[in-house]
Amino acid sequence: MANEAEETVRKLSTHKGVAGVIIVNGEGIPIKTTLDNHVSVQYAGLMGSLIDKAKSVVRDLDPTNELTFLRIRSKRTEIMVAPDKDFILIVVQNPVD
Amino acid sequence: METYSYIMKRRDFGKQPMFCEQGPELCDTILPNPVEQKAFILRNPVHQATQNTPNFSLHEISTERAKYNTTGINHAEGGWPKDVNIHDPEATQRYRRKVEKEEEYINCVNACSPGMEHYALQNNAIDMYQIYYSDLASLPPVEKNSMRTVNVYRDPMGGRPISSICWQPEGQMRFAVSYVDMNYYRNPQGSIFGLLWDAETPAEPLMNFMPPSILLDLQFNPKDSTMLAGGLVTGQVVLFDIRRGSQAVSACPPHVAHRDMVRNVLFINSKSGLEFFSGGVDGACKWWDARNMSEPTEEMIIDIAKYTFDVPSMANAYGISTMEYEFTIPTRFMVGTDNGFVINANRKGKTQLEKLPIQYPAHTGTVRSLERNPYFLKNFLTVGDWRLHLWSEDCHDSPVLSMPPTRHKITCATWSPTKCSLLLCTGADGVISAWDLLRSQCKPVLTMYLGDDPPVKVRIHEQGSLVAVGTQKGSIFMLELSASMTASERNEKNLMLAILERETKREKILEARLREIRLKQRQAEEGSPRHSLGVDDPSAGDRDLAEATQDYFNVVKKELAAM
Numbered sequence: 014m015a016n017e018a019e020e021t022v023r024k025l026s027t028h029k030g031v032a033g034v035i036i037v038n039g040e041g042i043p044i045k046t047t048l049d050n051h052v053s054v055q056y057a058g059l060m061g062s063l064i065d066k067a068k069s070v071v072r073d074l075d076p077t078n079e080l081t082f083l084r085i086r087s088k089r090t091e092i093m094v095a096p097d098k099d100f101i102l103i104v105v106q107n108p109v110d
Numbered sequence: 111m112e113t114y115s116y117i118m119k120r121r122d123f124g125k126q127p128m129f130c131e132q133g134p135e136l137c138d139t140i141l142p143n144p145v146e147q148k149a150f151i152l153r154n155p156v157h158q159a160t161q162n163t164p165n166f167s168l169h170e171i172s173t174e175r176a177k178y179n180t181t182g183i184n185h186a187e188g189g190w191p192k193d194v195n196i197h198d199p200e201a202t203q204r205y206r207r208k209v210e211k212e213e214e215y216i217n218c219v220n221a222c223s224p225g226m227e228h229y230a231l232q233n234n235a236i237d238m239y240q241i242y243y244s245d246l247a248s249l250p251p252v253e254k255n256s257m258r259t260v261n262v263y264r265d266p267m268g269g270r271p272i273s274s275i276c277w278q279p280e281g282q283m284r285f286a287v288s289y290v291d292m293n294y295y296r297n298p299q300g301s302i303f304g305l306l307w308d309a310e311t312p313a314e315p316l317m318n319f320m321p322p323s324i325l326l327d328l329q330f331n332p333k334d335s336t337m338l339a340g341g342l343v344t345g346q347v348v349l350f351d352i353r354r355g356s357q358a359v360s361a362c363p364p365h366v367a368h369r370d371m372v373r374n375v376l377f378i379n380s381k382s383g384l385e386f387f388s389g390g391v392d393g394a395c396k397w398w399d400a401r402n403m404s405e406p407t408e409e410m411i412i413d414i415a416k417y418t419f420d421v422p423s424m425a426n427a428y429g430i431s432t433m434e435y436e437f438t439i440p441t442r443f444m445v446g447t448d449n450g451f452v453i454n455a456n457r458k459g460k461t462q463l464e465k466l467p468i469q470y471p472a473h474t475g476t477v478r479s480l481e482r483n484p485y486f487l488k489n490f491l492t493v494g495d496w497r498l499h500l501w502s503e504d505c506h507d508s509p510v511l512s513m514p515p516t517r518h519k520i521t522c523a524t525w526s527p528t529k530c531s532l533l534l535c536t537g538a539d540g541v542i543s544a545w546d547l548l549r550s551q552c553k554p555v556l557t558m559y560l561g562d563d564p565p566v567k568v569r570i571h572e573q574g575s576l577v578a579v580g581t582q583k584g585s586i587f588m589l590e591l592s593a594s595m596t597a598s599e600r601n602e603k604n605l606m607l608a609i610l611e612r613e614t615k616r617e618k619i620l621e622a623r624l625r626e627i628r629l630k631q632r633q634a635e636e637g638s639p640r641h642s643l644g645v646d647d648p649s650a651g652d653r654d655l656a657e658a659t660q661d662y663f664n665v666v667k668k669e670l671a672a673m
Contacts, residue, residue, distance in 0.1 A: 015211055018219040025223055028230045036219065040189035044209045082225060086239055093229050095222035099214050102222040109234050 035103040056103055064096050255556045256592040261312045265584030267301035272580030274327045275569045279335050283309035285578055288328040296343050304328050320356045321348055327375050333383035341372030347388045349400055362403045368392050374433040379440045393427025415462040422462045434480045446477030452492055479523045485530035489610050493523040498535055505617040521566045528574030529598045531606045536565035548605055
């Protein structure tokens with residue numbers, strides 16, 4: 014089972030354009046990452062609060078609704094965040110132009 | 111501070127207090143002072159305010175401020191549990207490995223990654239956020255024509271019909287208006303004053319002009335914006351000077367004046383800039399010099415001559431209803447007559463035939479407006495009974511372009527001085543229509559209903575965007591044209607020229623053909639009594655027609671048979 018998870022993460026990181034994959038736990042510790050430590054820590058810290066805010070926005074607008082995915086598109090990269098109950102999966106991708 | 115001490119013995123605690131009656135004790139008496147009393151009087155009545163409401167009291171408290179302080183936390187690493195040493199890489203790895211083995215972690219990864227993969231692949235496939243068509247040139251905006259009334263100038267002396275409007279030259283925003291209100295016997299029914307309006311002040315005119323009798327036409331001198339010439343109902347012409355006041359500066363004596371009313375005056379191109387000519391219902395054109403109004407410098411009778419030895423006579427002259435003069439063609443002018451002809455006249459002709467070489471059969475009634483296109487001097491418009499025609503000087507028999515006849519008579523039309531294909535025309539049903547010959551030749555580009563009051567005169571300002579429309583009841587509407595109707599585009603002139611040339615060519619071809627047919631008919635009549643020669647020519651066309659019809663029916667038959 015753990016191998017499966019490992020495999021999935023590796024496959025994800027080998028897709029075209031993907032710069033890095035980070036999995037952050039509920040306390041903001043990057044558990045699994047393909048990037049450097051300080052970069053991962055930065056992403057983990059910043060994303061955590063953003064995800065909380067986004068979750069509360071969706072919940073406030075419609076209590077039956079919940080956040081499934083968050084995509085932040087910037088000039089150079091796209092940050093895709095999938096929140097889960099306890100963990101956050103972050104993928105940083107460079108869009109192919 | 112003084113303290114008051116009250117001593118009570120313990121054994122007296124709880125004892126019932128015994129009260130005793132004590133009478134009032136006089137402390138002090140202050141007698142009234144009569145001297146002071148004299149300074150006061152009894153007040154009667156006394157105003158005493160009472161208010162029967164519950165009493166409220168207002169009390170303010172200020173609590174102690176809670177002090178806030180904003181500081182940042184430098185939280186470099188996420189919430190590691192206490193027992194793990196952050197700086198020890200092995201310990202952190204061990205912790206991480208432990209979390210990876212947890213079931214929740216595995217579930218999370220399995221749940222989130224398919225979606226994540228989908229989006230990553232999607233990003234690779236297309237660029238979702240691109241802005242489409244950013245590199246295409248922006249289209250020119252859709253042309254929107256519009257006209258709106260910006261001001262109305264009402265006749266302060268009662269609603270007299272307007273007979274002429276003239277903008278002050280050199281781009282000023284002033285215009286002179288002459289009003290005509292007369293009965294059948296040419297007697298004025300209202301005031302005979304003409305007015306000078308400022309376009310910015312519709313409330314009242316700047317000044318008025320006091321002619322000796324009814325003023326039919328008032329025109330500014332294009333070279334000198336303070337001088338105006340006017341034509342009177344008595345046949346005289348008068349001069350006004352704005353600086354000299356309302357009275358006419360000079361008038362021509364009645365014995366040299368026209369024999370009937372003067373309908374038009376126009377300034378001509380002369381060295382002194384002070385010469386003008388006038389035309390009237392009597393059929394004569396007289397040229398005047400403003401410095402010497404005692405007699406005209408030249409006269410011409412508008413009597414069409416058929417042969418070179420014809421002597422012009424006033425008895426056969428056509429009454430002039432409108433005149434046209436173009437500054438760049440100094441010796442020629444055009445005259446529209448009461449019986450519908452437009453005559454091209456040459457001042458420098460030696461004989462009557464040379465003086466009035468060409469006439470165009472324009473309308474079945476009075477020619478109301480005659481104006482050359484300021485960009486294409488060979489073409490002019492005429493307005494008469496229900497129709498608006500466009501002519502070219504070369505085609506003498508029929509107009510080059512003709513607008514469809516309207517239900518109501520057309521009272522006035524004018525070209526736009528800035529846009530070469532635009533002309534405005536007013537109809538007696540109260541509608542002003544703008545025709546743009548490049549956009550559509552069968553219907554106006556824009557029509558605007560001004561009111562029941564039929565417009566009788568329209569004049570566009572030099573700069574092309576303001577239009578003064580004078581009506582039957584003496585009101586002048588100032589319209590503003592939208593920018594698309596004021597400015598000419600780059601290739602409009604060429605396109606317009608092409609249109610006019612094409613139409614002129616068509617007319618010329620038709621004219622030539624007609625001439626040929628007429629010639630052949632005449633030859634046939636002169637040559638032999640047989641009619642066959644005459645019949646041949648028209649039948650040539652018929653033969654083509656017959657062939658074409660035959661072909662058509664053959665094709666139709668074939669199609670029907672195939673069905």
